[in-house]
Amino acid sequence: MARFDRYMLSQLLVLFGFFSLVLILIYWINRAVILFDQLIADGQSAGVFLEFTALSLPAVIRLALPLAAFAAAVYVTNRMSTESELTVVQATGYSPFRLARPVLYFGVIVAVMMSVLMHVLVPLSSARLAEREAEIAQNLTARLLTEGQFIEPVDGVTFYIREITPEGELKDIFLSDLRAPEEEVTYTASSAFLVRDVRETQLVMIGGMVQTLRKSDQRLFTTRFEDFAYNIGNLIEAPSAVRLRDSHLSTLALLNPTPELEEATRRTAAELIARGHDRFSQSILGTVAALLGFSTLMVGGYSRFGVWKQITAAIFLIILVKAVETVGLNTARSDPALWFATYLSNAVGFVIVGILLVWASKPAFLTRKPRLEART
Secondary structure: OOHHHHHHHHHHHHHHHHHHHHHHHHHHHHHHHHHHHHHHHHOOOHHHHHHHHHHHHHHHHHHHHHHHHHHHHHHHHHHHHHOOHHHHHHHOOOOHHHHOHHHHHHHHHHHHHHHHHHHHHHHHHHHHHHHHHHHHHHOHHHHOOOEOOOEOOOOOEEEEEEEEOOOOOEEEEEEEEOOOOOEEEEEEEEEEEEEEOOOOEEEEEEEEEEEEEEOOOOEEEEEEEEEEEEEOHHHOOOOOOOOOOHHHOOHHHHHOOOHHHHHHHOOOHHHHHHHHHHHHHHHHHHHHHHHHHHHHHHOOOOOOOOOHHHHHHHHHHHHHHHHHHHHHHHHHHHOHHHHHHHHHHHHHHHHHHHHHHHHHHOHHHHOOOOOOOOOO
16 A cells, blocks of 8 residues: 555544544434433333443444544545645646545445444344343333332322332332322232233232222222232233344345245335345445545645535535435335345445546536637
């Protein structure tokens, strides 16, 4: 690799690392706040919170890397143009196509990183995250049986347990049900047990009392019982089995869908095949983004007013490529034979890069030459 290529590639990698870190932190903090509300407020430990945020990290990195590659290419090209480094190199005979070579090397590195994420890390982490979410949903103790605290599993219901013994006995139960508009019901018991069957979960209270307050005339009715069964299934979301999603599957399985796989994922063969090819397309997107940012800023040459017009144009072109990506993906999902439409955005991106580099090499093609008039 030539010395200039190594120099520019090192600049791109340094800025790529910086922008990646910033974008990943922004995405990750946003995701962590959502998980904190869902887990910590639901009685889960900090370890579960850290595990869930770690499992969501590959998907966050997948979103951040193409944007970081584009930002790094734009920033490095803008800085080298402002400091006249590109002007000096071009004066030695380097064409815009030659200057794009280290950017292409950089794009290949980003594509390799994206490939590892798209084909390995993201499917594995997504599948494991779905399994852990199902396990948490089935963990009744963490959701409802929290000793020493008044909890409100649903609106209008307050539940309290003083102690849970190692044998599973619940000591000193308090249950207030205010959901009925015409009455308020309060259950107290010295002890209770959970009895589960296939259909529902019963809270069997022993040695307690039921107090019913009729709101119409404010009369209180009291009933003592030796044992009483209260259905708490409506206080707990029924645990659902882990449904197989296309994001959990390997790329090979997506590209070769079976009828069983279509039924399990509730996706058509065209949708599964499009998802598999989209992983390859997403891997190439980082290369397209880097080259697009570089080539757009190469148009127009040096200006003491900067290259803000080119930067704005580069952002517009990235939005255009993403719009084409959506169109191509929707087209591929309609018919298995149209899987190649998932690569439409990459093809459009490379075509735009080629046109911009040709424009930067021979701007006279797009400028009007002055007309010479003969003197009489």
